[in-house]
Amino acid sequence: EAGVAQSPRYKIIEKRQSVAFWCNPISGHATLYWYQQILGQGPKLLIQFQNNGVVDDSQLPKDRFSAERLKGVDSTLKIQPAKLEDSAVYLCASSLFGSSGNTIYFGEGSWLTVV
Amino acid sequence: AQTVTQSQPEMSVQEAETVTLSCTYDTSESDYYLFWYKQPPSRQMILVIRQEAYKQQNATENRFSVNFQKAAKSFSLKISDSQLGDAAMYFCATNGGSGTASKLTFGTGTRLQVTL
Numbered sequence: 001e002a003g004v005a006q007s008p009r010y011k012i013i014e015k016r017q018s019v020a021f022w023c024n025p026i027s028g029h030a031t032l033y034w035y036q037q038i039l040g041q042g043p044k045l046l047i048q049f050q051n052n053g054v055v056d057d058s059q060l061p062k063d064r065f066s067a068e069r070l071k072g073v074d075s076t077l078k079i080q081p082a083k084l085e086d087s088a089v090y091l092c093a094s095s096l097f098g099s100s101g102n103t104i105y106f107g108e109g110s111w112l113t114v115v
Numbered sequence: 116a117q118t119v120t121q122s123q124p125e126m127s128v129q130e131a132e133t134v135t136l137s138c139t140y141d142t143s144e145s146d147y148y149l150f151w152y153k154q155p156p157s158r159q160m161i162l163v164i165r166q167e168a169y170k171q172q173n174a175t176e177n178r179f180s181v182n183f184q185k186a187a188k189s190f191s192l193k194i195s196d197s198q199l200g201d202a203a204m205y206f207c208a209t210n211g212g213s214g215t216a217s218k219l220t221f222g223t224g225t226r227l228q229v230t231l
C-alpha cells in the first residue's frame with residue numbers, strides 16, 4: 001500500500017516569496033491533515049479536511065496560509081508571502097475517517113527554509 | 116483543549132538495555148487515545164504504539180510497551196532490548212474533542228540516543 005506522498009521534499013525561498021506544497025493521501029482516506037513542525041517542537045495542526053470540507057483551521061494563519069482539497073483527494077498548502085518564522089517541516093497526514101480511533105499516517109514532510 | 120508534556124529532552128540507553136520515556140497529559144475529553152510516535156532524521160512520523168483510554172490493560176507491541184496511569188494522566192513508553200535503529204525523536208500525543216476527534220496534540224519530544 002502506497003503511503004502519504006508529499007512534494008517537494010525541500011524548498012528554499014526568500015522572505016515575501018510564495019511557495020506551494022502538494023500532498024497525496026493514502027487511497028481511500030477521507031481525512032487529510034497539514035501539520036507544521038518548527039525545529040525543536042512537536043507538530044502543530046494547521047488544517048484538517050474531511051473529504052473536501054474543512055473541519056478545523058483554527059491554527060492556520062489565514063492572512064498568509066491557504067489550503068485546498070478540491071476533489072477530496074490531493075491537497076495543496078500555499079504560503080504567500082512567506083516570513084522567516086515559516087521555516088519548518090510541513091507534514092501531511094491522512095486517516096480513514098476523522099474519528100479518534102483511526103490511525104493517522106504521515107508523509108515524509110516538506111522542508112521549508114525561508115531566508 | 117489538550118496538553119502533552121514530555122519532561123525529558125534527551126535520553127540515552129545502551130544497546131540491549133531498557134529505557135523508559137515519560138509523558139504526562141491533560142484533557143477534558145472522556146473518549147480519547149494516546150500515542151507514541153517515532154521520528155527518525157527523515158522526519159516521517161511513525162506510529163509506535165497506541166492506547167485507548169477506556170482500556171485498563173497496557174498496550175504492547177513487540178519490544179515496546181506503555182505504562183498508562185489514567186488517574187495520574189501519565190503515559191510512559193518502555194523500550195526493551197534497545198537497538199541502534201531505535202535512535203530517534205519520540206513524541207507523545209493525544210487526540211479527542213468533538214468535531215475534530217482525530218486531531219493530535221503533541222509533546223515537545225524526547226531525543227533517544229542508543230550507544231554500543
